[in-house]
Amino acid sequence: MSISSRLALPLWSLFLSCLHASCVAGDCPSMGRRMVWLDGRQESSPLAISSQWQVLGPFQIGTREGSWGADPLECLGGFRQLRYDPDARFRSSLPSNGTATWSLVEAKHATSSSTSANVSLSIGYDNVDWDFLKTVYGWAAVQYQAWARGDIVVRGNDTQHVVLYTDAIAEYWVDRVHYFGGDFYSFRKAPPVLHLAPGRHQIDLRLWRDVRAFGGINEPTIDVLVGVEKVSGSLELSRPGVLLADVVHGKLASPLASVSVRNSGESDLVIVGVQSSEVRYSFISTLPLSQAALSRCRRRLTGFQHNSTFYNFSETILVAGQTRPLSFNISLPHVNVSSLELNIIYKPNNGDGKLQTLSVSQPLSPKSLFSPHKITYLHPGGMVSYAMLRPPAQNAACSPGRTRLPVVIANHGAGLEADSPLVAHALDPVSDLCAWVLFPTGVTPWSGDDWHNWGFADVEAAVTSIPSWMTNVAWQGPGVDTNRWVMTGHSNGGQGTWYALTHRPDKLVSAAPLSGYASIQKYVPYELWQPADPRRTSVISASLNSYRHEMLMENAKGIPVFQQHGELDDNVPAYNSRLLSQQLIQAGTNSSYHEFPGQSHWWDTVMTTEPLKGFYRQQVASNESIPRRLKEFSLVVGDPGDTGPKGGIRVLNLEDPGQYGRLTVKGHMITTSNVLRLELDPTVMGFDRVTVDGHDVVFDQLNHVQIRRSQDSWQTLEGKDDGSYRNGRQLGSITSILRTHGPFIIRHQGKQTAHVALQVSQNLHQYFYADCNVVSGNASLSSVDDGCTGNVISVSIGNTWPSLRSNFPILVDEGGVSVRDHAGRTRKYEGAQLGAAFLRPLDGERLELVIWGADEEGILQASRLVPTVTGVGQPDFVVLGELSRWKGVEGALALGFFDHDWSVTPSSVVS
Numbered sequence: 001m002s003i004s005s006r007l008a009l010p011l012w013s014l015f016l017s018c019l020h021a022s023c024v025a026g027d028c029p030s031m032g033r034r035m036v037w038l039d040g041r042q043e044s045s046p047l048a049i050s051s052q053w054q055v056l057g058p059f060q061i062g063t064r065e066g067s068w069g070a071d072p073l074e075c076l077g078g079f080r081q082l083r084y085d086p087d088a089r090f091r092s093s094l095p096s097n098g099t100a101t102w103s104l105v106e107a108k109h110a111t112s113s114s115t116s117a118n119v120s121l122s123i124g125y126d127n128v129d130w131d132f133l134k135t136v137y138g139w140a141a142v143q144y145q146a147w148a149r150g151d152i153v154v155r156g157n158d159t160q161h162v163v164l165y166t167d168a169i170a171e172y173w174v175d176r177v178h179y180f181g182g183d184f185y186s187f188r189k190a191p192p193v194l195h196l197a198p199g200r201h202q203i204d205l206r207l208w209r210d211v212r213a214f215g216g217i218n219e220p221t222i223d224v225l226v227g228v229e230k231v232s233g234s235l236e237l238s239r240p241g242v243l244l245a246d247v248v249h250g251k252l253a254s255p256l257a258s259v260s261v262r263n264s265g266e267s268d269l270v271i272v273g274v275q276s277s278e279v280r281y282s283f284i285s286t287l288p289l290s291q292a293a294l295s296r297c298r299r300r301l302t303g304f305q306h307n308s309t310f311y312n313f314s315e316t317i318l319v320a321g322q323t324r325p326l327s328f329n330i331s332l333p334h335v336n337v338s339s340l341e342l343n344i345i346y347k348p349n350n351g352d353g354k355l356q357t358l359s360v361s362q363p364l365s366p367k368s369l370f371s372p373h374k375i376t377y378l379h380p381g382g383m384v385s386y387a388m389l390r391p392p393a394q395n396a397a398c399s400p401g402r403t404r405l406p407v408v409i410a411n412h413g414a415g416l417e418a419d420s421p422l423v424a425h426a427l428d429p430v431s432d433l434c435a436w437v438l439f440p441t442g443v444t445p446w447s448g449d450d451w452h453n454w455g456f457a458d459v460e461a462a463v464t465s466i467p468s469w470m471t472n473v474a475w476q477g478p479g480v481d482t483n484r485w486v487m488t489g490h491s492n493g494g495q496g497t498w499y500a501l502t503h504r505p506d507k508l509v510s511a512a513p514l515s516g517y518a519s520i521q522k523y524v525p526y527e528l529w530q531p532a533d534p535r536r537t538s539v540i541s542a543s544l545n546s547y548r549h550e551m552l553m554e555n556a557k558g559i560p561v562f563q564q565h566g567e568l569d570d571n572v573p574a575y576n577s578r579l580l581s582q583q584l585i586q587a588g589t590n591s592s593y594h595e596f597p598g599q600s601h602w603w604d605t606v607m608t609t610e611p612l613k614g615f616y617r618q619q620v621a622s623n624e625s626i627p628r629r630l631k632e633f634s635l636v637v638g639d640p641g642d643t644g645p646k647g648g649i650r651v652l653n654l655e656d657p658g659q660y661g662r663l664t665v666k667g668h669m670i671t672t673s674n675v676l677r678l679e680l681d682p683t684v685m686g687f688d689r690v691t692v693d694g695h696d697v698v699f700d701q702l703n704h705v706q707i708r709r710s711q712d713s714w715q716t717l718e719g720k721d722d723g724s725y726r727n728g729r730q731l732g733s734i735t736s737i738l739r740t741h742g743p744f745i746i747r748h749q750g751k752q753t754a755h756v757a758l759q760v761s762q763n764l765h766q767y768f769y770a771d772c773n774v775v776s777g778n779a780s781l782s783s784v785d786d787g788c789t790g791n792v793i794s795v796s797i798g799n800t801w802p803s804l805r806s807n808f809p810i811l812v813d814e815g816g817v818s819v820r821d822h823a824g825r826t827r828k829y830e831g832a833q834l835g836a837a838f839l840r841p842l843d844g845e846r847l848e849l850v851i852w853g854a855d856e857e858g859i860l861q862a863s864r865l866v867p868t869v870t871g872v873g874q875p876d877f878v879v880l881g882e883l884s885r886w887k888g889v890e891g892a893l894a895l896g897f898f899d900h901d902w903s904v905t906p907s908s909v910v911s
């Protein structure tokens with residue numbers, strides 16, 4: 001859990017009177033739900049929202065299990081089939097007498113105005129002995145689920161266009177339409193647009209408590225907010241202003257900017273361009289594409305007519321209800337501009353639509369060149385992101401002759417914006433460090449996916465943008481070594497520091513993880529998931545292998561580590577750091593562990609305690625050569641797709657991605673386990689021959705070389721990657737779809753699949769600030785897949801687009817799903833409510849994620865497995881049946897991994 005949410009959340013409210021004994025016995029108010037009217041005057045108010053909610057719970061749920069279904073009420077046909085009944089009894093594992101009941105809950109706060117209404121609910125249960133359950137099951141016990149039902153009522157004769165905010169809610173139904181994703185972290189970036197006809201609209205909320213977001217110590221209430229806000233019914237800003245770099249010396253520190261817009265109308269819009277008299281536009285030329293794709297795609301992508309006062313968005317489509325960031329490249333013509341006014345030009349997507357304008361303004365923030373200021377750059381996902389950069393001070397304490405300085409990277413905790421003073425000024429007490437200091441965002445306050453595939457790519461993009469910042473501001477000071485990092489971070493950022501230590505060992509001078517957690521599983525245990533066959537549980541667990549730092553500490557060998565934790569931390573227990581410190585010593589790493597007596601999770605100087613300041617100073621001055629040449633080390637790999645080399649050796653493929661791979665290196669002797677293919681960098685290793693598992697391999701001294709296991713020996717691979725391997729960004733589980741280069745393409749069949757396609761796009765924007773092109777119709781893959789796009793998500797019911805790879809082991813069509821297992825047997829699944837989510841390869845190291853359903857129920861289940869929050873554990877493929885709705889993982893019909901040539905691995909479950 002974040003510091004900010006700790007600080008911002010109100011004191012946990014008292015338990016609800018409605019659960020008192022008399023009410024449980026049936027002496028309850030009648031079931032009419034009271035309303036809060038906008039502006040209080042019933043006659044003239046167009047909208048109302050319930051102040052009284054019908055609540056049913058509590059039921060158990062595991063850490064981040066909700067994406068798998070695991071809703072016990074689905075066994076009874078789903079909450080949406082149930083009517084309020086104070087006498088009804090539901091079996092539940094948590095409350096006394098094993099009985100859950102309905103109750104009526106008054107909103108904690110209900111406010112309204114003529115354009116919006118908010119209702120906040122605080123749900124708690126005093127018929128559960130939380131303290132006792134915690135002593136047995138730990139924090140897993142205070143995560144539970146419940147359902148709540150209320151209404152939005154539209155009066156008068158007019159349809160109302162609104163957005164629906166669902167803070168801390170991940171799943172809900174409005175008028176029998178299912179929404180999954182919601183707004184678990186209360187980002188409010190991509191609320192759904194609803195067009196509500198006059199009358200009553202039922203809203204059913206699935207409430208699900210999460211210790212990382214709500215805390216584990218206070219009363220285990222579920223605190224959520226539902227809000228409606230009238231919208232224009234056309235193009236509007238989804239967040240105010242322009243994402244822009246700060247101004248230094250009268251210039252933008254970097255030229256990339258973006259505006260987030262939402263189409264709140266009922267038909268698609270075309271974004272034509274953006275214009276203004278105050279800025280100069282340039283084309284975004286550094287496209288996030290591979291070299292091969294770049295040469296193929298440049299003509300198409302640069303073919304748009306643009307000039308200095310008009311930026312052509314090349315007819316970007318915003319489907320009805322969609323939110324997207326619009327990115328462009330600008331410069332300021334005058335040094336004395338104090339704010340920007342931009343006009344976004346758009347039109348209806350019906351051929352002859354008239355041009356319309358949406359204005360956006362943004363005050364500029366002048367900053368000193370040497371203070372932490374906002375820089376912008378392109379995330380590999382094709383949208384603009386930002387970081388805070390503090391260049392080396394003029395009085396930096398550098399020893400003579402240092403020309404290229406390292407980068408100190410400080411990762412923020414969960415729930416924090418990097419431009420808040422708490423983050424950007426955390427290292428002010430060491431203002432004279434002889435280094436560049438960077439405070440990355442990881443794109444969002446939850447750093448996308450906790451600094452993993454999406455968030456860490458953002459860190460790397462921020463670091464590599466420093467040289468263009470130097471050019472842009474005509475920097476005269478020392479240079480930068482973008483491959484030389486000293487990393488630190490607090491809380492979730494401490495966990496991100498562990499990630500760098502275990503996944504980028506050849507870039508780290510040293511690391512200082514502060515008050516971080518070892519893994520989600522060690523933070524909030526995965527106890528209390530629905531019971532499942534251990535074979536299935538192991539597939540889920542293996543999908544998270546790369547994020548279990550407690551399994552990867554050997555990768556830190558040779559890297560000085562400074563650990564720090566507050567002794568009394570009740571947010572991230574010090575156990576996490578103590579465990580890893582013990583493991584670091586066992587792994588022969590030079591680590592120091594500093595536990596601060598009496599301190600909790602955060603204290604004012606947590607980033608600059610005295611020993612820590614000494615560590616930063618010493619480490620930025622280190623002249624050790626990076627990458628290090630180590631005599632003896634191990635490399636443990638959960639996912640080769642996100643793990644860089646150590647000592648110049650990189651694992652390219654595991655034999656079975658469902659289990660860890662390991663290298664043990666002693667001089668030129670390498671022993672492997674579960675490793676199929678390696679890349680060696682002789683310039684780092686310092687020799688031109690190795691013995692791998694007893695086989696001598698000789699190679700050229702100068703270039704990277706790839707070797708692979710072949711039967712029982714190891715051989716060099718000529719011509720490197722011949723394209724036949726599952727490679728690079730394609731490796732990993734379903735979450736590797738986040739390693740897109742360029743905006744996602746979401747293609748779907750048409751009307752029947754439009755809702756799910758939009759939902760996927762909105763979720764990717766909500767949780768990652770990602771950009772998606774939604775394309776409908778039976779367009780063949782070649783029309784969206786010309787190599788010029790990012791990863792593709794295909795959304796279909798019944799028939800789907802064929803695989804580009806022949807003989808792919810999973811086939812879906814109107815008849816159902818078939819899966820060919822590792823032994824070559826094909827298992828066929830048929831019937832209603834089938835769903836499937838699986839990866840397929842595209843060229844250029846790209847991926848397609850197929851989201852498929854036999855029918856609407858099936859596709860809704862499958863679509864929940866598109867990445868949103870971390871820790872869900874989606875493997876490479878999943879086939880879901882009806883039972884998953886309440887049994888969760890145990891109800892999956894097949895799930896597992898693909899190996900290097902996209903065959904199903906033996907570690908998979910095909911039942």
Ligand SMILES: *[C@@H]1O[C@H](CO)[C@@H](O)[C@H](O)[C@H]1NC(C)=O
Binds near residue numbers: 089097
């Ligand atoms: C206790 O559970 C039983 C069986 O579900 C149920 O019949 C009974 O009504 C419950 N008692 C109370 C007070 O809820």
Ligand SMILES: *[C@@H]1O[C@H](CO)[C@@H](O)[C@H](O)[C@H]1NC(C)=O
Binds near residue numbers: 112113116117118
């Ligand atoms: C509802 O909440 C939003 C966001 O906090 C706020 O902007 C709006 O003014 C609130 N509306 C009312 C009526 O309180």
Ligand SMILES: *[C@@H]1O[C@H](CO)[C@@H](O)[C@H](O)[C@H]1NC(C)=O
Binds near residue numbers: 156157
């Ligand atoms: C709604 O429409 C009905 C029938 O057309 C009309 O009588 C009534 O005045 C309208 N009400 C409002 C609030 O406009």
Ligand SMILES: *[C@@H]1O[C@H](CO)[C@@H](O)[C@H](O)[C@H]1NC(C)=O
Binds near residue numbers: 256283285329330
């Ligand atoms: C933005 O425009 C400038 C000026 O034309 C150009 O030098 C720069 O490369 C562009 N930036 C990107 C990221 O394309």
Ligand SMILES: *[C@@H]1O[C@H](CO)[C@@H](O)[C@H](O)[C@H]1NC(C)=O
Binds near residue numbers: 273305313314
């Ligand atoms: C944008 O570029 C396209 C392709 O060159 C061109 O057809 C279109 O007219 C341009 N739009 C404007 C408003 O200049």
Ligand SMILES: *[C@@H]1O[C@H](CO)[C@@H](O)[C@H](O)[C@H]1NC(C)=O
Binds near residue numbers: 306307308309310
């Ligand atoms: C730039 O392009 C826009 C849109 O095509 C056009 O209206 C405008 O006149 C052009 N301006 C210049 C200076 O060429």
Ligand SMILES: *[C@@H]1O[C@H](CO)[C@@H](O)[C@H](O)[C@H]1NC(C)=O
Binds near residue numbers: 334335336
């Ligand atoms: C900004 O600077 C330009 C050129 O120095 C000058 O012509 C203009 O009047 C200034 N504008 C303002 C608002 O000060």
Ligand SMILES: *[C@@H]1O[C@H](CO)[C@@H](O)[C@H](O)[C@H]1NC(C)=O
Binds near residue numbers: 560590618
């Ligand atoms: C461990 O690190 C400390 C501080 O960086 C250093 O003084 C010491 O020499 C290191 N020891 C080893 C064995 O590397």
